[in-house]
Amino acid sequence: MEKIALVTGASRGIGRAIATELAHRGWAVCIGYRVRQDKAEKLAAELAGEGCRVMTCQADVSRREEVERMVRRVEQTLGPVSLLVNNAGIAGQCLFQDLTDERWHEFFSVNVDGAFYASRAVLPHMLHEHEGCIVNISSIWGQRGASCEVAYSATKAALIGLTRSLAAELAPSHIRVNCVAPGVIRTDMLNELPQSLLPQLAEQTPMGRLGTPEDIAAAVAFLASSEADFITGQVLTCDGGFIL
């Protein structure tokens, strides 16, 4: 199967770094995004300028028909997806008792339904080829839980359950499903937090710094590589020791 990757939420932050790392490792890459077309296209132009095979595609991952359309477009433009990285996600903080039904469902529709729709859409080709790889981006908050981030943490724990169960179901078909659980990573997502908290979070990290998108990209690229051929259903925590 050709090395063709679809990375959701790749216009910026962690997804951008993942798309870049994969492209540099010889994958043809679709840069998924929701609204920031300018950023997605700028990245695509940079990578194409380096000789990489890339495309961009807009889709709100919480909408099944948009996700299915995106997968069809990738298949028509680059070829069948052999690596799916479910990275698109939203975060936010509030007290549990202030969580509205709408906000709760929004978290689940982007962070969990998105991964469900995209995984189901890429599977027919993977099953046909008896080969493929899915990497879900969870969070340490899905492993440990976090005050004021109940909805977010619940979605990220759901992704871990999805990863393990789907891995068990697809292993006989030689399709691997793994998960990366990032710690605190410097991206726009941290704008959701009080900025005075960032030095504290770095200090709380045994390795003494916040993570970079490139730290996570390296973990994803490893799980997607043939070096990880016998690894499935795993959660690779990438957090500088934060939850040790």
Ligand code: NDP
């Ligand atoms: P950013 O907020 O920097 O970027 C989010 C990306 O997701 C953007 O590309 C955005 O597209 C896309 N996106 C958001 N909503 C949708 C949607 N409905 N449909 C399609 N795309 C969407 O986030 P990060 O890079 O920090 O996070 C990436 C992933 O890593 C997330 O799943 C997050 O939960 C996880 N993570 C992040 C941590 C961190 O500390 N940063 C820690 C642990 C996990 P657009 O630019 O078009 O809006």
